[in-house]
Amino acid sequence: MDIFSLTAETLVTPIVLSFVLGLFAALVRSDLSIPEAIAKGMSLYLLFAIGFKGGVSLADHGIDLTLGLTLLAGVILSALIPLIAYAILRVLSGLSALDAAAVAGHYGSISIVTFVAATSVLESQGIAYDGYMVAVAAAMEAPAILSALWLVTRSKGGGTMEPGLWREIMLNGSIVLLIGAFLIGMITGEEGLKEIAPLVIAPFKGVLCLFLLDMGIIAGRGLRKGRGVLDAGALAFGIIMPILGSLIGLGTAVLIGLPLGSALLLMVLSASASYIAVPAAMRVALPEANPSIYLTLSLGVTFPFNLVLGIPLYLALATAVIGG
Amino acid sequence: MQTHKAKRVEITIEKIMLSRLTAAIEKADVTGYSVLPVFGGSGKSGAWTREGSIGRGDGMVQVICIIRPDRLDTLLDAAFAVVERHIGVVSIVDCEVLRAELF
Numbered sequence: 001m002d003i004f005s006l007t008a009e010t011l012v013t014p015i016v017l018s019f020v021l022g023l024f025a026a027l028v029r030s031d032l033s034i035p036e037a038i039a040k041g042m043s044l045y046l047l048f049a050i051g052f053k054g055g056v057s058l059a060d061h062g063i064d065l066t067l068g069l070t071l072l073a074g075v076i077l078s079a080l081i082p083l084i085a086y087a088i089l090r091v092l093s094g095l096s097a098l099d100a101a102a103v104a105g106h107y108g109s110i111s112i113v114t115f116v117a118a119t120s121v122l123e124s125q126g127i128a129y130d131g132y133m134v135a136v137a138a139a140m141e142a143p144a145i146l147s148a149l150w151l152v153t154r155s156k157g158g159g160t161m162e163p164g165l166w167r168e169i170m171l172n173g174s175i176v177l178l179i180g181a182f183l184i185g186m187i188t189g190e191e192g193l194k195e196i197a198p199l200v201i202a203p204f205k206g207v208l209c210l211f212l213l214d215m216g217i218i219a220g221r222g223l224r225k226g227r228g229v230l231d232a233g234a235l236a237f238g239i240i241m242p243i244l245g246s247l248i249g250l251g252t253a254v255l256i257g258l259p260l261g262s263a264l265l266l267m268v269l270s271a272s273a274s275y276i277a278v279p280a281a282m283r284v285a286l287p288e289a290n291p292s293i294y295l296t297l298s299l300g301v302t303f304p305f306n307l308v309l310g311i312p313l314y315l316a317l318a319t320a321v322i323g324g
Numbered sequence: 325m326q327t328h329k330a331k332r333v334e335i336t337i338e339k340i341m342l343s344r345l346t347a348a349i350e351k352a353d354v355t356g357y358s359v360l361p362v363f364g365g366s367g368k369s370g371a372w373t374r375e376g377s378i379g380r381g382d383g384m385v386q387v388i389c390i391i392r393p394d395r396l397d398t399l400l401d402a403a404f405a406v407v408e409r410h411i412g413v414v415s416i417v418d419c420e421v422l423r424a425e426l427f
Contacts (some may be wrong), residue, residue, distance in 0.1 A: 164344070202371050225371075235418050279382075319345045 006310040011033035018209040021306055022216020026224065034214040040280050042211040044177060049176040049200040050116050050134055055185020056193045057131020066256060067132045070266065071139050073252045077270050078140040081248065082108035082147040085241055092240075093233035095293065097103045102289035105286050107241050109274035110137055112174065113215060113311025114306045116208060118268040121311050122261045129261030131185075133222060133269075140269055142169050145281045157214050165284050172277055189276075213308075215316035219300050226296025234293070238301030242271035246314045250321060260322050267314040272306055328424035331396045332388065336362060337412040339383045345406045349389065352402035355370055356427065357389040367411070384412070390419065392427050 010016065025032040058067075083102035089100040115137050122129050185192065193200070249270030253263035264299075275298045282289055337345055342359065349357065364373035364386040374383050392400055396416070413422060421427055 031375075280340050283338055283410075284344075287411070 001272040005312060007309065008256070010312045011308060013124070014209045015117060015120060015205065015212055016308055017233065019212040019219075019304070022213040022218075023220040023223075023304065024216075026217045026220025027274050029224075031240045032108040032185050033217060034210070038322070039211070039214045042207050043174075045207055046204075046211060048115055048181045048184070049204050050112075050119065051181030051287055052185040052193070052196070052200050052226075053189070054131035054134030055182040056189055057185075058135075058182075059186045059189040061130065063132075067130075067135075069256050070132065070136050070258065070262070073256060074140045074266070074269065075143050076137040077248065077252060077266075078108045078110075080108070080269075081245055082144050082151065084248075085237075086151050088241065088244075089234070089237055090240065092237050094231050095234060097155040098286065098289050099215070099293050101155065101296055102236075102286050103146045103294045104151060105144050105148025105282065106273045106275070106278045106294050107245065107302075108140075108147055108262060109278045110140045110269045110301060111272035111274060111298070111306070112137060112178070112276075112312075113211070114268055114303065115265065117212070117307055118265055118311050118314075120208060122264060122313065125265075125315070127261040129265055131260070133262055133265040134178060134182050134238075136266065137269055138175055138182075141274070141277050145169060145278055145285075146273070148278075148282070149285055154266070165281060168284075169185040169277065169281055174276060175289060206308070215299075215303070219304055222296050222300035226300055229290070229292045229296055230301075234297060238297045239305055242273070242302050242306055242310055243313075246271035247308065250314075250318060253318070254321060258322075260318055263318045263322050264311075264315050267318060268306065268311060269318055271302075271310055271314065274301045275299040275303065288322060294308060327420040327422060328427075329393060330394050330421045330424075330427055332358065332390050332417040332419040333403070334400060334417070335387045335389075335407065335412065336384055336414075337387065337407055338410055339385050341384050341406060341410055341412075342387070345387060345403060348402045348406045349387075349399060352398050354389055354391060354395065354399050354402070356391075357387050360386045360388065361387055371403045378384050389424050390421060390427055392424070415416070 022032070056209040082101075086100050086104035089095055089103060090097070093100070095103065119129065246267040249267035251261060252270070253266045258266060275295060279291060279295060283291065284292065326353070335345065346357065346359070361374070365384065366372070380397065389399060422425070
């Protein structure tokens, strides 16, 4: 399948169209909104379901060397990508060293919603992927934050990593739920999955649609608020960086020998930018950095790009390099 | 009815900083406070609302302490050490309370 037909096929899905609806609603200033408690509930559901299914998949296939190598690669990618992102930002945009470092930290970390959307595309295309990629996603959340703080300390000082913050990052609710559900899935296996399939399988895509509707609204609001905050170079970075990140992810996947589905997920993890864990860490450690800049870039530019165009593009690239 | 002079300190701060602030003021022996959610508002970065917020760092809360006037500086020193670099507002209002022994 060529990239255009793949893009067309992935664009016309309830998931992407729900996101576009939310984006549209926010941009035309509709009062459509999802209450905070429902958005949080849906995010808990999605994390539990994706973690559980990943654990079941690992229980089926067993633990091997590739798992360890992929986890290690994920940690290294998360730590290294911010350094590349920072260098590109300093060349392309007029952002200060502090803002550039804060943005860079977001691009080393991951967006679990983009990851979930990519697994949904793989399932609709009938492409298998390794369940342990969920654990890789969790492992890639935090190292980027350390890299961002190191960049700030190196350039002018000011970034602080207090012990309490480190505990909050490593034990934040999303990580605990994702890894916890993964372990429950791994321990209970297929039998456990059969017992709760009506909860974690059947409603999954419907809930994902509603969640992405909310994400569309948030992204649209972010774009509206962020207008004027980003210069052309920073906007270009929001598109260039995920593509570059995906290529780095693809190269790493080829080196490790990952199959197509898992390679795509590593590309998506490398291409996506955080908008949950890292912004919270940055507000504590780098409060002088402007949140409008990093949130608009990660949530308003890179997230929609990855969801609508990036995933099909990365899948086409991975298929061309690794083969279907 | 007999009333007693007190100070009402209102600290509006990012939600992510709440546990740090309450730990600091408790360390300063200010153990009585209330935490209220802030539904939305507008500031230097423009308008914002809690609706649809997904991040742990999103949103603001308000911490309200009512204390004896002689305890004010201790509380402000402790609070300021936490909120100094962050978005937020600290305001102090004169008030009166009925049961002075509670504050």
